Amino acid sequence: MAKRSDRLGRLNSSIKNCLISLRRYAVNSTALLLTTLAKIARVYRAKWKMILFYQRSRVIKLFSDSDIEVEKPRVMVAIAHITSPQEAEHPTELGSEKVERLRCTIDGLLSSFAHCNLTITIHTLPGRHVVKALPAYQRQLVQTIDSPDCNPMFVEYRLQDTLIDHVEDYDWFLMLEDDIVISDSSFLEKLSKFNQISGGLNFVLTPNRYEMHEGRKSYIDLTICSDCAWDSFSLIESDGIKFAECVNPHSAMYCLSQDQVRYWLKSGRTWKNKVIMVGPLESAATFCLLECFCLYKPHPKNLNYLEVRHYDTKYSKLCPDASPFILSQQH
Template structure:
């Protein structure tokens, strides 16, 4: 299987930076991007082995699930940290642009379009997202086979900490229904149910379809590209950053996520604790 990953990466420190990409210390952003890239190669690449202790030989491992990966990091205005990455040069390719930073996600869409017909999966990630599940694409493919290619499963983003009020928090809970109502009808096939490895699991139309990423198979990518609004750079969902990551797929597919009871079935890690730290400050625990 061939997979194309496009990653939007930006870093330009400002004294009053709102986003992590604008804060003074580059190290957290550098660490996030490094972990993002490293995980993709370690989980899905072909360079995986198992050591046979008796024979003192290393044999290939996980090859039926291993993939050919191409990773393109999209930057703008020379505001990036790629020259500080301590990773092998073949881990990624660099695509430089001059667009506004919040619109980098649309440049990633253009790259995906340009590579149509060459890959089995077309993917977009913000640079601070890290996959830790080696069965990520197996689960995604299983869902698509069960639900149809007009349905898209989005991962639940989470943050973790050992020094907060909770060790793990999923950060993309429901939005008010009116926020996404102009773009999707969540009453259309509101729930899908299935069984995997003997466990019943339910998927619900997402009132918050945003995950900062998406993963489309070849047919889904071709279908999205054929829509008249593809790459129209519409920024009417929350803001430019969220729109670039989510609005196009929300208009095109029925987006599902697992509910909190089974949130970990399909998930992706958001680097840092910016949202998790809100619990106990701006966000209360339910029932307290």
């Protein structure tokens, strides 16, 4: 009996060990199979992604949108540009800074309004400009108007007549001085949106003007004004962007829609050729507009919503003191 019991014990132990071995084999085989299948799936998934990638352009072309024609806004630009006779005669030696400013101004226009039908005119006097020193591609694109019968300080008033004479030919009319650089392809869209929300032709949005000097960005028309303030009663807000009338509305430029130029013309322009405030340049570029327009700027909450660069540093040097309108990464 003892021997029989011992044999049964050994048999049970052998069966148990065999079952354990079979279970381990099954687990290992299953793990191997699943790992192999996962690897195969990853390989095929990667290949499928590559197949889809190479077919991507064909799929896009299959469902391509043929309606891509865009009606280009017609924009007329008038740049006021006057140099000394010496700078005009020797632009490389004496007028290189004026050449660089004008070149950057024109390049800014070509970039920001590349999606438009653009006409650029430069208003000056004979022997008082450096247009001949501009790059060839710019000389081919600009029209120089240098009629002699004008006081150099009143050229900006004279160019207004050119803009108004073409009121039926363009959608937008942009006047700027020769050191104002625009770097914003959405410039017209922002003006158009403001015109819609303001509710009247007599509301004009002008940009904040800044200079860059030693890494600091100075909004010069705000820093130069010691009592700069914003009219809370004039506040307009849309999609979180605020606009208001400012004590100093000057930007050395303005951009009017066709309807706004017509509105301006109907006013009679009785402030034409008058020194309204500061001097003839500032009067022609800004303050004469106040005869019939309310001039707005982006609010301090969003100064950079619409801005242009003054390609100079003189006002930054004139007003270097700390100000909420001077932005810098320096501490």
